Amino acid sequence: MAFNGDLLVCAPLECGTREEMLASMELAKKQGADIVELCMGLMPSSDIFEVESLLRLRSLPSIVSFRPNCSKHPSQKHSDRTRIQILTWAAKLGVEFVEIAHEVCTEEYINELKRTSTKTSFIVSNYVNRGSFTREELGNLIIEMQSTEADVIKLVIDVHSITDVAPIFQMLTHCQVPLIVRATGERGLISQLLGPKYGASVVMGSLGGKTVPGLPPLASIKQVYKLENVNADTKIYGVVSNPVGHSKGPQLHNPAFRHTGYNGIYVPLLVDDIEEFFRVYSSDDFAGFRYII
Template structure:
């Protein structure tokens, strides 16, 4: 174990020994502490000839793994030959070898019978490719792995729900032996990031996207530079973004950089959540200090909070949840101010409004596409600034409900292209139409945009959506969702930490990510 605590291991899944050695150098340059040589991925691997080359040339500690096909690997040779390969790795002084639980007892007994003396640590592993068992069942599994004589316990489960990860982290926190605990799949990603906080021995990071050795594996660069897993410890506070989908979000890049800048012992992770109430009830410990909330949970968040800020309550949507010292969850909405100040500045900067004491939105016709959480924030914010509000939505009932709440007008989205009561209107899209990967979609045809003096799109991936591009082409001023994203994040950071947001850094981080 190194002083940094949890190690970062880069799995090498090359197709040749020379390529694997090149990957090892890449892994070292990108912050890996250990590499796993997945020799089962090399066609025709010759243990007697190739293992000495790999081990003698290693520049980092190395795990030698020849994963059997029956355990999710690609090794198809005889089992006796596979175990001889691993036995040779031990004789040659590999730092670690990985052997599956199903055959580990006999393998370790063979090492003892043959009186092989080595500093090699034996990792005994088990992979469940279907589910994450109960806490009791995981405990029994760990006991079975320990009973083989393993130096290091390793188990990997599959998350069918993000709440599965909590059981693995609980067991990891109470483990008395070196343990590698991983949760596979998209819903298990947080386990791979947070395992250092709970005492995990090692976590895996792929060299790049497409080179993962298991589903849901983050990249080495993300683990090292975005989540800074080498700095996480027992006292690290956890924050994150709750959404579905969520992995497109730039919030982890932004907030983690801000935490580092302000020397705050915290990490910000993506939470892929289906049932918000269930998630909040499971992850209810004080260490989980707050959450950003995005599509589709902003309205549900209102009902899940113990207290709600008056602005968020009026809007009917929460995009920020803070856990207070007494455990209560308090909901806020930073979308409203973030979006409306961006639009107001856009009007000023484009020469569409003169500087004055009142908002440039006063008396303007403000058209909002969408009636969800972000749409509500835009509608209420515009009304508070004196605008006349129109809500366009596919579901007319929802549009009417929101329009009535803000004293505005409702129309069906299909009719918006013909809605041109006046020129100089402001359009604000609050839906996900046009978001990656559907970048060729737009909520309105190009010829309908000429009636607007300014068009705002809450979508920020990509930075310039089809809606904004076409609006600019017909002469409208445009404001990207990036502006709303940055500004609402300022508010969230300050609510999470009680400190001023490092605004210049946060803006630089977001802009550099495009």
């Protein structure tokens, strides 16, 4: 499976058992997901070796990820050997994508996995917990990650302000390899809602009933925002406020845009500093806002 230009909607699944993973996968499929991320590190040691059965029974294309020390529970800490074994199994079974954390990834490791399977593409991921960064700093990080011979680069970035998302949009536009990117928290929500305008091939969404700050609900991606229709010419509108999560503007304005054939998207914008926001997002693409004090 490769990125062919069509937008893919991905649901990250963090479950403790194979049965919960399979049930969540079916729910994600019903809510519009095209692909799921199976976060294997949250499964307890007693179930982790059921991964082969899980992957054979899956009903959607998958990304298999297993971050080092991702579990908060001491009883669920896994060894490097277990993590490598799971990722290798996934590649041998021809899973569409295997994700490897940048901090433990080398070019030799990637090439070894590529010899295991010709059907699997490999994602190298980095979780950036630093807030503000420049376009140059982000570009240098991506260049460093590309040196591992990854097929896809993935960044999860902890932003402190909505203006911290601007360099992400610039990287999506100019990156030479497929880039999956997500800014965390409510201030990072626009990284998913506006990502397709700047070239994103994948957007992430949360399962209904499981609110994840920074991720739109799966159902809203195709029903409210229709992100598959967003492109470089889409004009951006929104409600500027803090807090902003209660706004019904997207549910009202996006259907109205589509009804009239207008290429626009209306999004919630959690803004702390209004002057800084308008300084950073000053292009003509940002066409109009409602400001609530």
